[in-house]
Amino acid sequence: MKARIIVTLKTGVLDPQGKAIESALKSFGIDDVGSVRQGKVFDVEIAATDGTDAEATLKAACEKLLANTVVENYAIEIV
Amino acid sequence: MKARIIVTLKTGVLDPQGKAIESALKSFGIDDVGSVRQGKVFDVEIAATDGTDAEATLKAACEKLLANTVVENYAIEIV
Known part of the structure; x- marks a missing residue:
């Protein structure tokens, strides 16, 4: 059986990595991207x-x- | 508009991080987990x-x- 787990930061938790990606995308000329938040996926x-x-x-x-449940949420999907 | 991008390693590409998670899970007594592969998610x-x-x-x-398209696949979902 296969499953996918997605771990994301809770809302309100700062995401400097996401911010860095956001500004990198802007510097590549991709302007219409608003906020970016990065998480992890486990197959x-x-x-x-x-x-x-x-x-x-x-x-x-x-x-x-x-997941660090203090600052992260997780979602489990059986695929 | 919101979207989720999932970046995963292509099949056949070694994933040492996934292997480390696999053995860590086993050492925590979670034995029925087979292979683990880690990827990234961007909201x-x-x-x-x-x-x-x-x-x-x-x-x-x-x-x-x-994504590094040499070794990674990506999937875009509009949510």
């Missing part, structure tokens, strides 16, 4: 055959390692 | 009101800055 292959089990495992993975 | 606010225009702008942004 995971998981042994569980049951969707609920897989989701529980991935939730544990996010809480323990993949 | 972009764009001035264009037309989907086709927005997509063209974002394609240029990916080609010029956000």
